[in-house]
Every structure is written in structure tokens, then in C-alpha cells.
Amino acid sequence: MAGSDRATEAPTAPAPPAAAPEAVKILIAGGFGVGKTTMVGSVSEIAPLRTEEPLTAAGLDVDDLAGIEEKRATTVALDFGRIGIGRELVLYLFGTPGQQRFWFMWNDLAIGALGAVVLIDVRRPESSFAAIDFFERRGIPFVVGVNGFHGRHPYPAEEIREALALPEHVQVLLCDARERASCRDVLIALIDQLIDAAAGAAAS
Amino acid sequence: MTGGDAGGRLVRPFTLTGGRTRPSRADFTLITTVAAIDPQPTRAARPQPEHLRILRLCAEPLAVAEVAARLDLPVSVVVILLCDLLEAGRITARPPRPVSRATPDLDLLQKVRDGLGRL
Numbered sequence: 001m002a003g004s005d006r007a008t009e010a011p012t013a014p015a016p017p018a019a020a021p022e023a024v025k026i027l028i029a030g031g032f033g034v035g036k037t038t039m040v041g042s043v044s045e046i047a048p049l050r051t052e053e054p055l056t057a058a059g060l061d062v063d064d065l066a067g068i069e070e071k072r073a074t075t076v077a078l079d080f081g082r083i084g085i086g087r088e089l090v091l092y093l094f095g096t097p098g099q100q101r102f103w104f105m106w107n108d109l110a111i112g113a114l115g116a117v118v119l120i121d122v123r124r125p126e127s128s129f130a131a132i133d134f135f136e137r138r139g140i141p142f143v144v145g146v147n148g149f150h151g152r153h154p155y156p157a158e159e160i161r162e163a164l165a166l167p168e169h170v171q172v173l174l175c176d177a178r179e180r181a182s183c184r185d186v187l188i189a190l191i192d193q194l195i196d197a198a199a200g201a202a203a204s
Numbered sequence: 205m206t207g208g209d210a211g212g213r214l215v216r217p218f219t220l221t222g223g224r225t226r227p228s229r230a231d232f233t234l235i236t237t238v239a240a241i242d243p244q245p246t247r248a249a250r251p252q253p254e255h256l257r258i259l260r261l262c263a264e265p266l267a268v269a270e271v272a273a274r275l276d277l278p279v280s281v282v283v284i285l286l287c288d289l290l291e292a293g294r295i296t297a298r299p300p301r302p303v304s305r306a307t308p309d310l311d312l313l314q315k316v317r318d319g320l321g322r323l
Contacts, residue, residue: 020265020298023235024316043323049273053280054217075278080234080269085319089301089312092235092267112233112303114316139305184323191317198308 021084025092026187027109029135030119031127032098035147035177037079039119040093042183044081048095051078053105076102078109096131106134115141115190119177122148122155125163132164141194143171145186151176169193217281220254224284228291232268232283237298239265248292254285259294 028036041048052075079095094113096106110116116135120128125146135142146153146160155163157172166172171189175182218225240259251259254275261271272282289295301312 020237020239020296022298023237023267023300024303024312025235025300049270051269051272051279053278078234078269078279080273082267082270083319083323085316089315089319090235090237090267091316091319092269094234094269109234112235112300114303114313141305180323184320188317188320191313191320194308195310195313195317198310198313201306201308202310 019088021088021090023090023092025094025113026190027094027096027106027113027116028119029096029106029116029128029131029142030098031121031124031131034098034119034121034128036095036098036119039117039145039147039177039183039186040079040081040095042178042180043083043187044093045083046081048079048081051080052076053078076105078105103130103134110135110138110140113140115143115194117145117186117190118142119145119147120160120164122146122153122160125160129164132166141190141197143173143186143190143193145173145175145177145183147175147177151178169197217277220252220277221281221284225280227280227283228287231299232286232297233300234269234279235267235300237265237267237300238262238271238286238289238295239298240295241293245293248294251289251292251294255289255294258282258285258289262295265298 028039030036037048054075076097078097081093083091083093085091094109096109118128118131118135132144144160144164144166146157153174157174161172171193173186173189175186177183240262242263244259257275258271261274268282268286269279272279275282286295286297290297301309
């Protein structure tokens with residue numbers, strides 16, 4: 001039986017170091033100051049992190065750094081958080097830069113994203129119109145989260161859906177970006193929407 | 205953060221990369237997971253201080269964006285340093301799960317949903 005002993009020993013080759021989890025991401029989008037970073041912070045298991053990217057390096061070809069100090073003010077900040085899903089999966093939430101001039105970054109951010117939450121400030125919904133257009137045009141699935149001011153919601157979700165002329169399959173949820181459970185429910189609604197679409201695609 | 209650092213904030217990070225502004229490989233994303241290889245290869249060239257900081261950080265697997273945020277360095281700089289470490293055989297890099305709109309991964313979506321449900 002020596003042969004079978006050897007066979008059972010064979011698979012005990014050095015195990016790979018603590019297997020790295022796979023990562024997925026969801027974008028939290030919307031106009032400037034609608035509560036994106038607040039939402040990221042509410043559901044993230046870590047305090048939201050920030051990276052600052054010099055646009056001269058990110059957006060342009062820079063072979064020569066001479067004179068680059070004159071452009072130092074041009075950085076774009078990216079806030080993000082994470083949610084561990086078991087040991088093999090990590091969900092990252094990226095707040096997209098709100099200012100219109102940073103929108104070229106959204107294309108990069110959108111690659112490989114499961115989908116997006118477009119947050120709307122109920123007092124100035126128009127600041128998130130462009131975000132809705134962005135995801136609609138690219139066929140990236142999204143839900144709309146209506147962030148009430150101090151948690152108050154003067155309009156029902158259906159009224160907001162009509163005002164935004166959203167198609168039926170895009171969910172509109174009233175939420176409070178400061179509340180963990182509320183933000184979680186918005187994310188779950190997005191995933192449910194993705195699951196429904198996937199099941200529909202598989203059935204057809 | 206560093207108010208008296210006028211002009212220096214941008215230049216300094218790229219001195220860490222020897223003036224390079226582009227990575228040697230293009231396959232690092234914000235959510236590529238990097239992890240230091242343990243034990244470290246002994247024959248590789250001695251790592252620079254910034255490389256060592258990254259290696260210490262990713263003793264546990266960490267996303268590229270997280271490495272950048274924790275080192276307070278731009279992602280573009282960190283990616284160049286990570287390329288060095290990958291080529292020296294000091295880290296592993298796991299790309300994110302590919303997302304296909306045409307054929308969505310139901311199993312993955314269900315896992316994410318279950319995880320969110322536990323929050």
C-alpha cells in the first residue's frame with residue numbers, strides 16, 4: 001500500500017499563502033454634495049479611505065516632469081469603503097467624483113463595476129441628472145437612492161420616478177445616507193435588480 | 205494636510221518611482237488584490253523603503269486603492285511601485301472578478317446579496 005500512501009501525500013505541496021479574496025465594486029454616484037461619501041461611510045466596515053490622484057499623471061501623457069509643480073492644484077479625490085463578503089469576496093464602494101470636470105474618470109471607474117447607486121438630493125435633484133444619463137447611455141445597471149434632507153421625504157418615490165422619467169425596471173428608493181440599514185437596503189435593491197435581470201436573460 | 209508643502213506635493217511622489225510616470229504593466233486596477241509573498245525571495249534586489257512599506261501593508265491581501273490611500277500616495281505612483289514588486293517576485297496580484305453584462309454571474313450576485321443581508 002506504499003503506492004497509495006505516496007498518492008495521499010502528493011497533494012500536500014506548499015499551500016499558496018492566505019488566498020487573496022476576489023474583489024467586486026459598486027459605484028456611488030450623483031452630483032456634488034448629495035451624500036455619496038456619507039453613504040460609503042455608513043455601510044463600509046472601515047472608515048472611508050481617500051486617494052488623491054494628480055490629473056497630470058492620470059489623464060495626460062507626462063514624459064517630462066519639468067514644470068509639473070505649476071499644475072499641483074489639479075488633483076481628484078476618490079473616496080471608497082469596503083464590505084467583506086465571507087473570506088473569498090470583498091465588495092468595494094467607490095464614491096464617484098461629483099464635479100463635472102472629473103467625469104472622464106467615471107469611464108475608468110465604471111469598468112468592472114457590478115452597477116451603481118445614483119444618489120439624489122431631494123432639494124436639488126437636477127444635480128444628479130447627468131449621473132443618470134451617464135449610466136443609462138452606457139447600459140450600466142443602477143438604482144436611484146433619494147437621500148432625504150435630515151431623513152425627511154416630502155415626495156413619494158413614484159413622483160420622483162416620474163419627474164426623472166425613469167424606466168420601470170429602475171428602482172427608486174427613499175433613503176437616508178447617514179443610516180447603515182437604509183444604505184444597505186439600497187445596495188440590496190441594486191443586487192436584486194441585477195439578479196432579476198440575470199434570471200430574465202437566462203430564461204429568454 | 206501639508207499646507208506648507210506648496211509645489212512639492214506632486215513632484216515628490218514621482219521621485220519615489222525614479223521619475224517614471226507610467227507603469228511597466230497595465231493590468232493593475234483599483235481593486236486588484238495584492239499580497240506580499242511569504243517568505244520573500246532572498247535573491248531579489250534589496251527593496252527600496254517605499255517598496256518595504258507596501259510589503260508590510262500587504263502582508264494581508266489588500267486592494268490597490270487601499271494601499272494608495274494608506275500610504276497617502278496617488279494610485280498612479282503606487283501602481284508603478286507594485287509593478288516593481290511583482291517583477292521582483294515579491295507580491296502576488298489577483299485581478300478583480302470580471303463582470304459581464306451579457307452573461308451575469310448569478311452565483312456571485314447571490315453571494316453579494318447574502319453578504320449584504322448580514323450587515
